[in-house]
Amino acid sequence: AQTVTQSQPEMSVQEAETVTLSCTYDTSESDYYLFWYKQPPSRQMILVIRQEAYKQQNATENRFSVNFQKAAKSFSLKISDSQLGDAAMYFCAYRSGDYGGSQGNLIFGKGTKLSVKP
């Protein structure tokens, strides 16, 4: 079974600085997708960024980028120029790429609570 591990329960960053959130996963599959979701205090789940395992190029979305190391099964999220609005829980998630398998359901890590200091 696949697992997702986020080893940092809490992180803190100064406004305008850069922070990296860690995520590792375990799978025997070669085809899969990885996601970072943000959950602000409102508790809505907001997609931040996603990465297809078959793509070597790291995904980027404005100030958010990932460092995807497939061999190491690592998928970290880098937030540049941190803003107060970035304060939230961040969840790393895995989805199988096998249509006959999990039917697209996500496996989440336990989350990292990010605080942004002004």
Next chain:
Amino acid sequence: EPEVTQTPSHQVTQMGQEVILRCVPISNHLYFYWYRQILGQKVEFLVSFYNNEISEKSEIFDDQFSVERPDGSNFTLKIRSTKLEDSAMYFCASIKDGLNSPLHFGNGTRLTVT
């Protein structure tokens, strides 16, 4: 941009009562999901639904839970006899097609069982 909508935003119920959580997925989406998040814990998969039937369910999704899509738009989660430990945030999600599509989550329903 189309959204997944969930009602109510907060539901309080007494232990042993039946509760129905409602969701309206994005109209052209094909796969539908329910997830649960107990306060302070990670988001857990409950069930996926495709082509008018359950395609996968987790161990959490026991006989007390059921889902249906009665009218082609609403997607409901029913808990027959609620327990204290059912208190959680329940998220509905949908994807358009294919596993490459990202899940779109609703804002969640906070269920409190007293």
